[in-house]
Amino acid sequence: MSPILQFEDVHLAFAGVKAIAGVSFEVGEKELFAVIGPNGAGKTSIFNVLSGVYKPQSGRVRFLDNDITGLKPHRIAAMGMARTFQNVELFANLTVLDNLMLGRHHHLRYGSLAAIAWLGRARREEIEGRRRVEEIVDFLELEQWRKQSVGLLPYGVRKRVELGRALAMEPKLLLLDEPVAGMNLEETEDMARYILDIRDELHLPMILVEHDMGLVMDLADRVMVVDFGQTIATGLPAEIQHDPEVIRAYLGVTQ
Amino acid sequence: MRGRPLLYTSYRADMALLNTPAKRVSLGLLVLLGLALPFLLQDSTLNLLAMGCVAAIGAIGLGLVTGYAGQVSLGHAFFFGIGAYTSALVSGETGVRTMGLGVPNLLVWLPAAGLVALLFGVLVAPLATRLRGLYLAIVTLGLVFIGQHVFGEWGSLTGGTGVGRAPARLELFGYDVAATDSMGTREQKSFWLMFSLLIVFALAARNLARSKVGRAFTAIRDRDIAAGVIGVNLSRYKTIAFAVSSFYAGCAGALLYPLVGFIEPGTFSLLLSVQYIAMVLIGGAGTISGAIAGAFFITLLPSLTRGLQPLVPFISTSPTELPNIFQVETILYGVLVIGFLIFEPRGLFGIWIRVRTYWKTWPFSY
Numbered sequence: 142m143s144p145i146l147q148f149e150d151v152h153l154a155f156a157g158v159k160a161i162a163g164v165s166f167e168v169g170e171k172e173l174f175a176v177i178g179p180n181g182a183g184k185t186s187i188f189n190v191l192s193g194v195y196k197p198q199s200g201r202v203r204f205l206d207n208d209i210t211g212l213k214p215h216r217i218a219a220m221g222m223a224r225t226f227q228n229v230e231l232f233a234n235l236t237v238l239d240n241l242m243l244g245r246h247h248h249l250r251y252g253s254l255a256a257i258a259w260l261g262r263a264r265r266e267e268i269e270g271r272r273r274v275e276e277i278v279d280f281l282e283l284e285q286w287r288k289q290s291v292g293l294l295p296y297g298v299r300k301r302v303e304l305g306r307a308l309a310m311e312p313k314l315l316l317l318d319e320p321v322a323g324m325n326l327e328e329t330e331d332m333a334r335y336i337l338d339i340r341d342e343l344h345l346p347m348i349l350v351e352h353d354m355g356l357v358m359d360l361a362d363r364v365m366v367v368d369f370g371q372t373i374a375t376g377l378p379a380e381i382q383h384d385p386e387v388i389r390a391y392l393g394v395t396q
Numbered sequence: 397m398r399g400r401p402l403l404y405t406s407y408r409a410d411m412a413l414l415n416t417p418a419k420r421v422s423l424g425l426l427v428l429l430g431l432a433l434p435f436l437l438q439d440s441t442l443n444l445l446a447m448g449c450v451a452a453i454g455a456i457g458l459g460l461v462t463g464y465a466g467q468v469s470l471g472h473a474f475f476f477g478i479g480a481y482t483s484a485l486v487s488g489e490t491g492v493r494t495m496g497l498g499v500p501n502l503l504v505w506l507p508a509a510g511l512v513a514l515l516f517g518v519l520v521a522p523l524a525t526r527l528r529g530l531y532l533a534i535v536t537l538g539l540v541f542i543g544q545h546v547f548g549e550w551g552s553l554t555g556g557t558g559v560g561r562a563p564a565r566l567e568l569f570g571y572d573v574a575a576t577d578s579m580g581t582r583e584q585k586s587f588w589l590m591f592s593l594l595i596v597f598a599l600a601a602r603n604l605a606r607s608k609v610g611r612a613f614t615a616i617r618d619r620d621i622a623a624g625v626i627g628v629n630l631s632r633y634k635t636i637a638f639a640v641s642s643f644y645a646g647c648a649g650a651l652l653y654p655l656v657g658f659i660e661p662g663t664f665s666l667l668l669s670v671q672y673i674a675m676v677l678i679g680g681a682g683t684i685s686g687a688i689a690g691a692f693f694i695t696l697l698p699s700l701t702r703g704l705q706p707l708v709p710f711i712s713t714s715p716t717e718l719p720n721i722f723q724v725e726t727i728l729y730g731v732l733v734i735g736f737l738i739f740e741p742r743g744l745f746g747i748w749i750r751v752r753t754y755w756k757t758w759p760f761s762y
Contacts, residue, residue: 192625218627230622232615234682242608243615247627249608253636256607257600263607264408271407310626 143206144169145314145346146191151200153186153370160186161197162370168314168346173336175349175361175378179390183370184350185227188316191348192224193217205313219247221313225303225320227350233292237283237302240291241274244309248273277305281335297328304335308343315339315347321356329353336360358382366390413602430591434584442583443655444699445692449590450651452691453597455675456684457644460601462673463681464610465637466617467524471536472645472672474543477664478516479509479646480653481553483564493561495552500567506650509564513646514639521638525631528620540666547661560660563653574654586655593651594688597644602684604640613637614682674729678736680745689744697732701725 144167153161161183168174176184189195191202193214202210209217223244231240249270255263278284281301286294291302300320307315320336321329333356339345351357357364358378365375368390374381381387401417404410414420434442458472486505488496499505523535548557555561566573566586573589576582604610612633615623624630653659671694679690705713705721712720740746 194621194625213629214621214624215627215629218625224625226622230619230625232618232622234618235611235614239611239614243611243623243628244626246608246612251608253604253607253609253640256609257604259413259603259607267411267607268407271411275407306626 145172145205146348147201147203148187148191149201149203151187151190151197151202153183153190153195153197159370160195161190163200164367164370164372166365166372166375168348171340171344171346173340173347173349173360173362175351175357175364176367177351177354177357177364177381178367178373182367184367185318186370187367188224188318188348188350191217191316192222215247218310221311222316223307223310223312223314224316225300225307225318227318227322229296229299229303231291231299231303231306234290236288236290237278237286237294237305238271238274238288240302240306241277241309242267242270244306245270245273245311248311273311274309277308280308280338281305297324297331300324300328300332301335304332308339312345315345317347317349317351319351320349321351321353329356333360413606427595431588433591434580434587439581439583441699442587444695446583446587446590447652447655448692448695449587449594450648450655451672451675451695452594452688453651454645454648455672455679455687455691456598456601457641457648458672459676459679459681459684459687460604460613460644461637461641463676463683463687464605464617465613465634467634467637468529468533469536469638469641470533470666470669470673471520471539471543472641473664473666473668474536474539475513475517475642475645476649476652476668477543477547477661478513478642479649480563480659480664481547482512482646483509483650484561484653484659485553487564487567488562493551493559494555500565501570502564502566502568502573505564506647509650510643510647513649514643517638517640517642518635520642521635522631524634524638537666537669540664540669543664544661547664554659554661557661560658563656563659564650566654590651590655593647597647598684598688601640601644605684609633609636617682674733678732678743680743683745686743686745689748693744697729698725701728 146168148164148166150163150165151161152163164183164187166174176187178184186195190197193209193212193216196211200210201208204217204220204222207220209220232243249266251263251266255261278287281304283302283305286298291299294302304320317336321332324332336347337360340347349357349361361378363376364378364381366373366381366387373386373390374384409415414423433445454472454476458469461467461469483505485495486497486508487500488494489498490496520536520539524532527535547554566589573585574582579585612623612628615628616630616633620630675690675694676687677690678693679688680686701721701724705711711724714720715722736743742749
């Protein structure tokens, strides 16, 4: 079984600040891989390297046996990597449906001239896209907010819409950056159920960055702990919980 | 589905452009009113409204790049000028002062004007993919100055500063639209022509705006990094935005001057660009109908202030006395832009939405 994603000895620095200092990991098929660590450890930087927002100084990222290091974000997206953001990055002036349709952007193949005429291919593809988007609306129970501007929705729903937008891309790997950050218990449980459903029904491999340890320990197949841009430990959730290095990173040392 | 007009049984019906009976009826009435206007109004008013239609085409173009895609362009006057001169060149005959190709058919010079402007838009687009916000505004401002210099100096094309040249001729397959005959007066026929063209251009823009292209524009405007991450090719769509916008500007430039009567190189100045920015802002950025409303508003504003003069006798009509109506016009113009930005940033379209919401939810206020 070859891994979906290989992250090989990546280094990323911003003018002397080492955000990622040689992190390596692999994500296998159908695996839910969690990345945890204290604030500023470099978790989101790892995501930004994966999705092409940052270009690492050295190291390699391989996705589905292609080298994607340094590719433009939209190329990586078209290959099948989707992500959500820590601070919801939705298009606030568009409706829920339009946000989801944007997720399907690279599945719509018609050109600008076809769009102007809105006949034949453009209309057919838009309607087909809408049908697929409605499946996601159904899956994430977003029916009642369909035609509302995303900017007016409650925070928990926005998080869900963002997950929906990532799913609309029909990805082969899903990156979730703190999907339950700032949520209350009920919303967190809902989100956890959606994540499990995605795994069970869509068999999608996922990388999860999260501070909610309960969620991570319950859901993840494997966990990687990073601190100051370096990997401290990688392993099963149960092992990680008792790793002395991890405990030191989170709680500090007693003299 | 009688009695339940808002029940949709297919995605196609739900996604249609005019998906409610109210929209269908009101648009139908508006078009009918437009077609009937030449029988109701005086020729001078009609000419003004025809200019409004053309300005609306230009404003829709700017609205696509600035309102939808969020790329502030002050260079609209430049593309406007390119369109005006391309059309004049294709349509005019070579004379003593100016050159021409002698193809007066509108269906030739209008696309030519749009395409040449589009070409320049595509040439400028690489700047837009690297710059944004204020920096892009300044660079596009540079275009206006380059354009003004070239238009002023290139006498054989433009006739030179202060002189100008004849614009394109409104002729369709040998039929002169701009001549009074049994079909109607010059103004009636040119209004019908401009009104029909506005419908075509507006429909095309609306279709573009609701397609994946329009969604990509909005995505780039709202959050460009997220847009890239979900698969929108940023440079490609910024280029498309500039190309379409310049095409619209070129067509508007080509169509406006036949109504004015002559083209003077000095008109393609920063003021013209600012006027179009004002149309988009006052109308409502990011909407097609807003751009049209804003264009008519700005075009009709001067005649409104002139109409006010008899009511306010202390304002003079002579430019030598103080205060005069030309000053009032300029001041009003500035006050309106500031007023809209502060009190209703969504422009005329926003006011319409408020009115609509009020009546939709009446008698409740929520």
